[in-house]
Amino acid sequence: MSGPNELLREARERTPSRRAPGEHMSRSELADAVCAWLWSTTEVKYELDGHYIAKLERGAVRWPGAAYRSGLRSVLGVSTDTDLGFFPPPGTAVTEPDPIPPSSMAGHDDDLVDAGDESIALLSFAEQSNVGELTVEQLHADIERIAQSYLRMPIRPLFEKSRAIRDRAFALLAGNQSPRQSRDLYSAAGWAITLLGWMSVDLGRPDIAEGHTRTAWACAEAADHDVLRGWIRATQHTAAFWQEDFSRAAAYAEDGLRYSAGTARLFLASAASVDLARAGRTDKARDLLDVARTLAVRPADSEPGGVFLCTPERAEGVWADTHLAFGDPRRTAEHADHSVAQFETAPYAVRNSGSERMARLQQAKARLLLGELDGAVEAVEPVLALPPEYRVRPLVHRLAEVAALTAPYLRSPKGRLLRDRIAEFTQQPGLPARLAPPNRQRVTAESP
Structure with a gap:
């Protein structure tokens, strides 16, 4: 069977989002949910991501591994693989349901990681071209893992990995690709550099972060990527904010609202309200706070997640800071309490x-x-x-x-x-x- 896998796409779009009420699951959210289910079921970490879900929906892969099929059946609420458009290759013997393979590598995590990295390094060679679809997908998958691991893992190794992705993307850009592949590489480089900028702020050097974000912005322009533009402006706001230049921070956040899609818009409107309140522009700060409260939260498929995802609880924590700047500790407490309560129940x-x-x-x-x-x-x-x-x-x-x-x-x-x-x-x-x-x-x- 060839062509798009409409059954899988329809099943995903029937499944309510756990992040954005009233919306259906995005590809990246479905991937996260499957990984969470597999972890709770097998205590084995899997690396499924939104890019692989996109390949499944395009029909590029019609028979994913048994573990992934099990997780997708569970999350999407179906009983058989055929309900999701999965059909084994001719001659393959299948029993229903497929068991999840047990881990036979317990205690050998380093070997698994090293072998995975070695295989990733061989992708370009295997595809016999300067850059291929799998190479680009791996760069973006690595970015997602870093963004989602941020402040759950020590920063230093994540910083080094982000720098390696940046360098790898630019090395590939020095070769020959199609215009689409070039845009994808510029996007990967832009996200990696934006991560370096955010980490630089957290490591106490917001001045260095600004240098990163200027280069990231050039990458976003080359990729023509509005979601990336929005999160670069969010990073620039953050760098200016922690240098206590609240007027410049507000200017970055407000400008970002022109470009942003996905949840960056919620972050930027919320951040601008804090900046303006701290700069003494109370009326405009209240206007931006009202805008933030009315925004619907819908993650974009291209948002890596983690630090580059603004959930309602993250936004409400920012609103608490705005009310503190207004001199209203009671409203600050209300928003902060609600934010923490939501964080504690979030997946x-x-x-x-x-x-x-x-x-x-x-x-x-x-x-x-x-x-x-x-x-x-x-x-x-x-x-x-x-x-x-x-x-x-x-x-x-x-x-x-x-x-x-x-x-x-x-x-x-x-x-x-x-x-x-x-x-x-x-x-x-x-x-x-x-x-x-x-x-x-x-x-x-x-x-x-």
Whole structure:
């Protein structure tokens, strides 16, 4: 059978999105859901992504592996492979349903990764051309994995991998490709460089991030890629914001609204409201906040996810920051509480750990301003337990703001303990900070 696999596409479009209410599942969301199901079922990590789902829907692959077929049947709610347009090659003996193969490589993760990397490196040679479809797909799949792993894994190896993707894409661009392949390579390079820019901000060098994003923008122009343009503007906003240049940050965010598609639009409208509020332009900040609240969230297929995905809970954490700039700690607490509650129930595949931590610190600041020391301690505790490799510069900066708000509470043991643990976190990042006194006795908060 040849031609597009309409049965699979129709099954996906019948399945409600778990990320965007009222919408159907995107290809990347379906891939994430299958991987999550396989992990929960087999405790084996699979690397299915939206690009492979696209190949299945195009009919390029009519008989995926048994594990993928099992996961797709489960997520899409069908009982047989034929319901999804999957037919075995002639002469293949099949039993229904196909079992998920058990892992026979337990304890050999490094060998598996090395072998996968070696095979990836041979793609261009195997396709007998400067660049082929599989090579480009692998670059984009690597970008998705990095974006979705960000702040769940140490930054350094992800930074090096992003730089390698950037260099690989430009090396391929030096050869001969079709115009479409060139656009895809520029897109891959642009996403990789944007990742380098975002990481540079988190590593404390927003000035270097701006150099990355200028080159990323040139790539987005060459690729004519609006979703990438939107997230580059979001990164430029972030770099300017952490240099406390709020007017320039707002200009980047507002300009990004001209280009952005997918969830970048929600992030940019929310971010612009914070920038304008901090710059003292309260009326316009409220206008942008109203715009953000009315936007429907629909991820674009080309959004890598992770740091390049703005879910409702991520946006609401930003809105909490806007209300803090307005001087309204009660509304700050409402939005931050709701944001954290949503993060805690979100599927692992779309749970943005970095944004969740920032929302918890907005909770803490609001609680301190409202006179609720115990609530502030509860909000900060998960952040102070972070291992050193996740203590990025913006998080440390926000914790310093929390520490500054503890001044009215320093007559109480718990207030002093909170301040001291934050100081331990920020000044000695090699040591985990915990909100428990050394003798393990409970400390009762006193009135400030």
